[in-house]
Amino acid sequence: xxxxxxxxxxxxxxxxxxxxxxxxxxxxxxxxxxxxxxxxxxxxxxxxxxxxxxxxxxxxxxxxxxxxxxxxxxxxxxxxxxxxxxxxxxxxxxxxxxxxxxxxxxxxxxxxxxxxxxxxxxxxxxxxxxxxxxxxxxxxxxxxxxxxxxxxxxxxxxxxxxxxxxxxxxxxxxxxxxxxxxxxxxxxxxxxxxxxxxxxxxxxxxxxxxxx
Amino acid sequence: xxxxxxxxxxxxxxxxxxxxxxxxxxxxxxxxxxxxxxxxxxxxxxxxxxxxxxxxxxxxxxxxxxxxxxxxxxxxxxxxxxxxxxxxxxxxxxxxxxxxxxxxxxxxxxxxxxxxxxxxxxxxxxxxxxxxxxxxxxxxxxxxxxxxxxxxxxxxxxxxxxxxxxxxxxxxxxxxxxxxxxxxxxxxxxxxxxxxxxxxxxxxxxxxxxxxxxxxxx
Amino acid sequence: xxxxxxxxxxxxxxxxxxxxxxxxxxxxxxxxxxxxxxxxxxxxxxxxxxxxxxxxxxxxxxxxxxxxxxxxxxxxxxxxxxxxxxxxxxxxxxxxxxxxxxxxxxxxxxxxxxxxxxxxxxxxxxxxxxxxxxxxxxxxxxxxxxxxxxxxxxxxxxxxxxxxxxxxxxxxxxxxxxxxxxxxxxxxxxxxxxxxxxxxxxxxxxxxxxxxxxxxxxxxxxxxxxxxxxxxxxxxxxxxxxxxxxxxxxxxxxxxxxxxxxxxxxxxxxxxxxxxxxxxxxxxxxxxxxxxxxxxxxxxxxxxxxxxxxxxxxxxxxxxxxxxxxxxxxxxxxxxxxxxxxxxxxxxxxxxxxxxxxxxxxxxxxxxxxxxxxxxxxxxxxxxxxxxxxxxxxxxxxxxxxxxxxxxxxxxxxxxxxxxxxxxxxxxxxxxxxxxxxxxxxxxxxxxxxxxxxxxxxxxxxxxxxxxxxxxxxxxxxxxxxxxxxxxxxxxxxxxxxxxxxxxxxxxxxxxxxxxxxxxxxxxx
Numbered sequence: 011x012x013x014x015x016x017x018x019x020x021x022x023x024x025x026x027x028x029x030x031x032x033x034x035x036x037x038x039x040x041x042x043x044x045x046x047x048x049x050x051x052x053x054x055x056x057x058x059x060x061x062x063x064x065x066x067x068x069x070x071x072x073x074x075x076x077x078x079x080x081x082x083x084x085x086x087x088x089x090x091x092x093x094x095x096x097x098x099x100x101x102x103x104x105x106x107x108x109x110x111x112x113x114x115x116x117x118x119x120x121x122x123x124x125x126x127x128x129x130x131x132x133x134x135x136x137x138x139x140x141x142x143x144x145x146x147x148x149x150x151x152x153x154x155x156x157x158x159x160x161x162x163x164x165x166x167x168x169x170x171x172x173x174x175x176x177x178x179x180x181x182x183x184x185x186x187x188x189x190x191x192x193x194x195x196x197x198x199x200x201x202x203x204x205x206x207x208x209x210x211x212x213x214x215x216x217x218x219x220x221x222x
Numbered sequence: 223x224x225x226x227x228x229x230x231x232x233x234x235x236x237x238x239x240x241x242x243x244x245x246x247x248x249x250x251x252x253x254x255x256x257x258x259x260x261x262x263x264x265x266x267x268x269x270x271x272x273x274x275x276x277x278x279x280x281x282x283x284x285x286x287x288x289x290x291x292x293x294x295x296x297x298x299x300x301x302x303x304x305x306x307x308x309x310x311x312x313x314x315x316x317x318x319x320x321x322x323x324x325x326x327x328x329x330x331x332x333x334x335x336x337x338x339x340x341x342x343x344x345x346x347x348x349x350x351x352x353x354x355x356x357x358x359x360x361x362x363x364x365x366x367x368x369x370x371x372x373x374x375x376x377x378x379x380x381x382x383x384x385x386x387x388x389x390x391x392x393x394x395x396x397x398x399x400x401x402x403x404x405x406x407x408x409x410x411x412x413x414x415x416x417x418x419x420x421x422x423x424x425x426x427x428x429x430x431x432x433x434x435x436x437x438x439x440x
Numbered sequence: 441x442x443x444x445x446x447x448x449x450x451x452x453x454x455x456x457x458x459x460x461x462x463x464x465x466x467x468x469x470x471x472x473x474x475x476x477x478x479x480x481x482x483x484x485x486x487x488x489x490x491x492x493x494x495x496x497x498x499x500x501x502x503x504x505x506x507x508x509x510x511x512x513x514x515x516x517x518x519x520x521x522x523x524x525x526x527x528x529x530x531x532x533x534x535x536x537x538x539x540x541x542x543x544x545x546x547x548x549x550x551x552x553x554x555x556x557x558x559x560x561x562x563x564x565x566x567x568x569x570x571x572x573x574x575x576x577x578x579x580x581x582x583x584x585x586x587x588x589x590x591x592x593x594x595x596x597x598x599x600x601x602x603x604x605x606x607x608x609x610x611x612x613x614x615x616x617x618x619x620x621x622x623x624x625x626x627x628x629x630x631x632x633x634x635x636x637x638x639x640x641x642x643x644x645x646x647x648x649x650x651x652x653x654x655x656x657x658x659x660x661x662x663x664x665x666x667x668x669x670x671x672x673x674x675x676x677x678x679x680x681x682x683x684x685x686x687x688x689x690x691x692x693x694x695x696x697x698x699x700x701x702x703x704x705x706x707x708x709x710x711x712x713x714x715x716x717x718x719x720x721x722x723x724x725x726x727x728x729x730x731x732x733x734x735x736x737x738x739x740x741x742x743x744x745x746x747x748x749x750x751x752x753x754x755x756x757x758x759x760x761x762x763x764x765x766x767x768x769x770x771x772x773x774x775x776x777x778x779x780x781x782x783x784x785x786x787x788x789x790x791x792x793x794x795x796x797x798x799x800x801x802x803x804x805x806x807x808x809x810x811x812x813x814x815x816x817x818x819x820x821x822x823x824x825x826x827x828x829x830x831x832x833x834x835x836x837x838x839x840x841x842x843x844x845x846x847x848x849x850x851x852x853x854x855x856x857x858x859x860x861x862x863x864x865x866x867x868x869x870x871x872x873x874x875x876x877x878x879x880x881x882x883x884x885x886x887x888x889x890x891x892x893x894x895x896x897x898x899x900x901x902x903x904x905x906x907x908x909x910x911x912x913x914x915x916x917x918x919x920x921x922x923x924x925x926x927x928x929x930x931x932x933x934x935x936x937x938x939x940x941x942x943x944x945x946x947x948x949x950x951x952x953x954x955x956x957x958x959x960x961x962x963x964x965x
Contacts, residue, residue, distance in 0.1 A: 202431065204433040
């Protein structure tokens with residue numbers, strides 16, 4: 011996506027070009043514990059347990075990233091944020107010990123993407139989070155690549171179900187490379203294939219018929 | 223008031239976190255990874271109602287903000303400001319979700335031109351909104367006009383030869399009873415299941431892509 | 441009548457023009473020879489950019505339907521099936537009148553009259569009426585004589601290979617296909633040994649020519665290339681892919697020779713192996729895992745001890761060829777035939793006949809080794825079922841003499857009956873059963889009797905398949921049952937279907953069995 015989208019919202023998408031990205035929309039939906047620093051009038055209903063029409067100062071709520079970000083600009087902070095627990099020091103220590111055993115899908119599934127969004131808040135621990143994200147990725151990358159390059163036809167769901175969404179994309183790209191190479195070697199590459207959408211369309215039709 | 227409640231409900235509090243448009247309406251959004259990356263495998267029906275609902279919410283949010291801004295201008299700036307910001311953020315978020323929804327569907331529809339051809343299967347067409355159908359027709363027209371203009375004589379069919387051709391003719395197997403097929407030279411061939419044919423590659427590539435024929439390579 | 445003699449001329453000689461505007465319709469019967477021929481033809485057509493359509497046909501009705509459906513815009517039509525007798529009647533004696541039906545046969549091109557078939561005789565009708573009646577009588581007589589016996593001619597794949605060679609388009613792969621086609625004819629007793637040896641002699645120079653490689657390093661070629669070699673093969677079914685013992689128990693000759701279905705026979709087989717110094721343990725494990733010393737000496741040992749067990753060398757050894765590509769893939773011609781016939785007659789419900797046809801074409805593709813391995817496993821299963829069936833025939837004395845011929849039935853409900861509802865397997869079972877019966881029967885006369893075998897075919901239709909084969913001693917392999925079946929059916933009004941290209945196999949309503957057989961007995965007396 012080009013930079014023309016940067017004026018579309020208060021958030022700047024120029025760098026990432028993610029304005030239309032469904033992944034990014036889902037990632038920015040992740041929640042962050044927030045504490046309101048000012049009273050907000052007439053919006054008490056967003057938390058039924060508040061039992062008042064306003065949100066009083068000092069209320070603690072988990073807000074989605076996009077909202078937290080809007081309320082936490084440097085100009086006037088309406089809320090202060092706390093780190094989600096997966097990014098806190100306790101977890102960072104776990105990652106340090108062995109990043110490969112962690113189920114990032116459960117902690118994410120947009121662990122890296124959401125993590126890098128978190129850095130916008132300039133939380134005191136931000137530099138540590140950044141370092142940790144990079145380290146986790148580096149530690150896991152070797153295994154992901156190895157697995158993608160050595161699994162031709164096996165069922166890899168055991169492995170992939172623990173991956174972050176971004177890691178999955180990398181894994182499948184690796185596998186596609188392997189398959190393309192194999193196809194090239196067996197001259198399968200020149201074969202014209204049925205298009206992907208047609209296959210899916212048929213599958214869907216068939217399951218639909220089976221159900222009815 | 224109730225509408226705004228709904229809007230922020232959807233947008234803010236409910237768990238698991240749905241974007242203002244729930245997942246369902248993004249076309250099929252469950253992440254499947256046959257080749258990596260998110261993709262909407264087949265379009266779901268256009269979520270017209272849901273989009274309208276979001277617009278309603280946005281209107282309500284906007285009107286509420288309008289009132290609050292007037293109050294703020296009257297001097298109540300400090301109290302009003304956080305609420306305005308929150309609603310504004312929700313507006314922006316809703317806008318982004320709707321635009322992304324429309325955009326991603328159009329991407330998919332464009333891709334369909336290349337994979338299904340210029341005529342869509344009826345059940346897929348049924349899932350498109352009227353504007354989307356119009357867009358598809360326009361896209362097809364644009365593409366056709368462009369393809370005609372590429373070379374002086376006859377144009378160039380870009381949907382052909384997606385893989386570099388190795389030979390003029392190829393052998394194909396018929397995967398289903400497809401009926402009669404007219405070749406470029408006017409001949410008629412019956413495409414019957416499990417019959418094999420040696421055909422001009424350019425003639426049958428579309429049928430292979432649509433799953434009627436299978437290309438057999440030795 | 442549905443014969444097709446191709447000579448180099450038919451397709452190619454006629455036009456030197458670019459042939460792309462013509463489309464050739466190739467109709468292929470369900471026989472390995474036909475499939476091989478079809479593959480050779482495919483290659484040749486692809487080289488020359490001749491457009492074609494290939495349609496498998498199971499029988500005469502299918503042939504007609506396929507022709508009607510696909511013939512639009514087709515210029516030439518070829519029927520791939522093994523040829524009938526060689527003395528085909530003069531073209532004008534048979535086909536002059538029925539031009540519309542016979543277009544599909546690109547017939548006997550030796551006959552200069554071929555071009556006449558389209559000419560109508562309307563204008564001269566009156567004057568020629570007398571002549572015509574005479575001609576018709578003559579035609580009937582000729583046709584009767586022609587169809588009285590049926591047999592097989594030259595392998596079509598050999599014919600087509602010859603054509604490819606003359607066009608300088610022969611390759612090792614095509615040669616291998618021709619070898620398979622030729623061997624199939626012999627294995628299924630479509631031709632006698634002399635004819636087979638003639639074909640082998642014809643093929644051998646091609647094999648040496650295409651597989652000649654100087655010994656020096658530089659000109660050696662990749663192991664993945666196809667290498668075809670002549671060999672005096674042991675006639676033990678698929679022994680390289682089975683165990684020696686299993687193979688001995690499933691090969692027609694050895695099974696009958698040792699009467700393996702008896703206790704005594706088994707003992708004799710063990711004795712034979714012991715004599716040769718082959719430990720049973722070694723014989724019962726996969727041949728590939730056998731000790732190299734044994735593996736290499738198997739052939740010599742058989743040769744050395746054949747006389748003691750009065751084994752006929754001609755029956756145990758077959759001059760043949762084998763192919764090697766890659767390190768692992770080594771198949772002799774008969775292996776390929778058993779595997780491909782098993783796939784061609786797959787009884788799996790989800791596959792139609794034409795699916796099986798395509799799978800068999802795939803199997804004959806050298807690159808698809810997994811298809812071949814699957815085919816060999818299927819062949820083992822089918823063969824075991826066959827041997828079991830032979831044993832139960834003999835154990836229960838189910839082979840009965842009707843006077844002029846012997847007969848037996850595979851009843852509905854017999855285990856594995858489904859395998860014998862397919863013509864190739866049924867024919868194999870018939871030959872195996874007759875051979876085995878002749879070995880155990882004390883009556884010398886049985887060797888001069890033909891054999892009729894019936895097998896349950898289709899429960900819904902209530903039909904059975906009936907096949908007639910010539911006696912063991914008749915080496916000419918001429919089959920008289922085609923005509924006999926036709927007449928027996930006609931005189932008794934039995935509901936039969938003479939749809940198979942092989943006229944000696946028919947489909948019969950099970951209810952009409954007894955009257956049909958009564959008529960058959962009186963007919964052959």
